[in-house]
Amino acid sequence: MPYPEGHKLKVRGRIIESAAKAFRTNGIREISVPVIMKGAGLTHGGFYSHFDNKEQLVLETCQYAISDTIALLQKAADQAGEEAKIEAVIDFYLSPYHRDQKELGCILPALSAEIPLSSEEVGQVFTQELQRMIDFISDLAQIDPAAGSAVMSLMVGTIVLARSVSDSKLSDQLLTAGKQNAKGLLGIARASN
Structure with a gap:
């Protein structure tokens, strides 16, 4: 009996979602294909009917995870008043919830240390996805990309x-200081426009 239309695409999506959770939590190198497949409720053997190798999965997972994070941040922005959208994004990104929910959070902090050890192609995709986050922050805050880069760097580092x-207690203090300083950078960037 054949699978219904779209079945393979749904399964591929489950694998990418499982990989995103695993990579956000433990990084790339510490996670094996069998662990990812188990997280998707599948057996290891089916992996290669969806992906050529783990690197292809990493590439697609980075793209998926950034899209997921942007959607989450956009939701936080949409719930705020027009003038407070970027502040709501900063507050959400630098919240205890985002800090503690690594498996659902931004993939940039999770993978930044591993990317220099990855392939050139993974590095290029990571760079493109980081630029997409910077563009999102810059556009939402109505600041130039250099200022957006500074705000994004401060948020990821925090x-x-x-x-x-x-x-x-120190962790909470870091979040608070990060919020204050990211918002301070916004004020400086907006004043110089």
Whole structure:
């Protein structure tokens, strides 16, 4: 009996979602294809009917994960008043929820340290996806891309450090300081326009 139309695409989507959760939580190198397939509720053997290799999955997962993060941040922006959209994005990104829900969060903090050790193609896709996040921040804040890069860098760095420390009080302080300074950068960027 043949599978219904779109079945293969749905299964591929489940694999990418499983990979996104796994990579966000543990990085690329620590996660094997069998773990990803198990997370998708599938057996390891079916992987190669969807992807040529793990690198292809990494490429598509980076693109998926950034689209997912942008949609999440856009939702936070849409719930805020017109003047407070970028502030709502900063507040969400640098929230305890985002810090603690690694498997659902932004993939940039999770993979930044691994990308220089990956293939050139993975590095190129990661760069494109980072640029997409910078463009999203810049457009939403109505600031130039250089300022958007600074805000995005501060946000990603803050999350990396807030997730890295074992002291919850220090972690919360890092989030608070990151929010204040990201919003401060916005003020400087907007004043110079």
